[in-house]
Amino acid sequence: MASVRDNQYLDHELHVALLAVQRAAILTKSVFHNHAKGTLNKSDASPVTIGDFGAQALIISALQHNFPDDEIVAEEEAKDLRGEKGQEVRETVWNLVSQTRLENKEYEETLGGSVKSADAMLDLIDKGDSQGGGKGRIWAIDPIDGTKGFLRGGQYAVCLALMIDGDVKVGVLGCPNLPISDSEPLTEGIGKDASDEEGKFGVVFAAKEGYGAVSCPLSKRGDLKMDEINMKPLENVADATFCESVEAGHSSQGDAAAIAKKLGITKPSVRMDSQAKYGSIARGAGDLYLRLPVRADYVEKIWDHAAGELIVREAGGMVTDSEGNRLNFKLGRTLKENKGVIAAPKNVHGKVIEVVKEVLGAKQ
Numbered sequence: 001m002a003s004v005r006d007n008q009y010l011d012h013e014l015h016v017a018l019l020a021v022q023r024a025a026i027l028t029k030s031v032f033h034n035h036a037k038g039t040l041n042k043s044d045a046s047p048v049t050i051g052d053f054g055a056q057a058l059i060i061s062a063l064q065h066n067f068p069d070d071e072i073v074a075e076e077e078a079k080d081l082r083g084e085k086g087q088e089v090r091e092t093v094w095n096l097v098s099q100t101r102l103e104n105k106e107y108e109e110t111l112g113g114s115v116k117s118a119d120a121m122l123d124l125i126d127k128g129d130s131q132g133g134g135k136g137r138i139w140a141i142d143p144i145d146g147t148k149g150f151l152r153g154g155q156y157a158v159c160l161a162l163m164i165d166g167d168v169k170v171g172v173l174g175c176p177n178l179p180i181s182d183s184e185p186l187t188e189g190i191g192k193d194a195s196d197e198e199g200k201f202g203v204v205f206a207a208k209e210g211y212g213a214v215s216c217p218l219s220k221r222g223d224l225k226m227d228e229i230n231m232k233p234l235e236n237v238a239d240a241t242f243c244e245s246v247e248a249g250h251s252s253q254g255d256a257a258a259i260a261k262k263l264g265i266t267k268p269s270v271r272m273d274s275q276a277k278y279g280s281i282a283r284g285a286g287d288l289y290l291r292l293p294v295r296a297d298y299v300e301k302i303w304d305h306a307a308g309e310l311i312v313r314e315a316g317g318m319v320t321d322s323e324g325n326r327l328n329f330k331l332g333r334t335l336k337e338n339k340g341v342i343a344a345p346k347n348v349h350g351k352v353i354e355v356v357k358e359v360l361g362a363k364q
């Protein structure tokens with residue numbers, strides 16, 4: 001198979017996405033260390049809010065500079081930052097956005113450099129209002145996925161994906177709190193006391209459709225020392241390690257336990273927030289990702305899955321909803337036709353879906 005590094009198809013898109021995610025992750029890390037740990041004085045803004053707005057502004061700025069005609073579906077909007085009421089938060093976010101840059105000047109230039117003004121920053125944030133759909137080039141952004149994990153010092157991810165005509169073609173996940181090494185066991189997080197030092201934690205996952213998946217250490221320079229990643233071969237599904245949400249409201253932990261039991265799985269689940277779950281199984285640190293609907297009326301958002309879904313597929317896995325259907329990114333900002341997500345190595349995915357259907361079917 002051609003490698004994600006040795007061809008030119010969507011190369012510039014992948015390059016910009018990798019740099020943009022790294023720059024945004026520098027901002028979220030700084031928000032965690034300077035704000036989530038208590039130095040935010042007057043706070044009607046949560047650290048999550050500040051990090052979300054800042055990361056979204058920086059990513060959209062890079063996309064607009066390089067691909068001005070592309071549409072963008074992003075989670076946040078700038079409404080609450082405008083006017084007198086939004087002044088304090090706006091200034092905090094602007095401070096961060098105007099100060100955050102990659103240490104490598106050439107890379108920073110590729111991203112178009114700094115945002116010009118606080119007003120320009122608000123307009124950039126609001127460029128993420130596309131309604132999505134199955135036509136043309138559309139980027140999906142989740143500036144901080146796993147907001148609860150972010151606050152706990154657990155896992156979170158800066159997520160960016162490019163869809164062309166509704167198919168995910170490029171996906172990048174920045175996971176500041178995952179171990180760099182692809183061979184480290186699954187971990188929930190590094191905790192509130194984690195140091196900001198590079199070297200042990202912080203990884204970027206990336207994939208281009210048809211060309212495989214890679215990981216590289218997250219760096220302040222934006223360096224891209226990428227290694228190919230693959231899902232771990234799994235002959236017997238009973239030997240699997242599975243991951244699921246920390247939040248019981250996001251995925252039914254009871255159903256997951258029942259499914260695991262029926263599959264003969266004896267290892268306890270690893271609970272982690274965000275699309276770090278997709279990255280972790282893609283690099284073989286775990287085998288399955290089970291996301292089982294808790295509320296029938298919840299619709300998954302495209303920015304919560306686009307990048308991770310491609311990364312797992314390109315690492316040799318299969319991703320579907322709980323009925324075995326591929327996730328459909330052509331329907332707007334949400335995955336309105338899909339319920340739940342099941343990601344697994346190709347050879348066992350069918351078996352897992354069989355059991356998921358049995359367990360969920362028995363509840364009806």
Ligand SMILES: Nc1ncnc2c1ncn2[C@@H]1O[C@H](COP(=O)(O)O)[C@@H](OP(=O)(O)O)[C@H]1O
Binds near residue numbers: 148246247273298
């Ligand atoms: N009832 C629900 N069911 C499933 N997912 C939900 C949910 N409520 C919120 N979410 C989504 O779950 C995401 C986190 O996923 P996970 O549980 O895997 O960490 C959230 O992303 P944000 O953290 O960006 O808001 C949010 O979009």
Ligand SMILES: [Mg+2]
Binds near residue numbers: 145
């Ligand atoms: Mg999210």
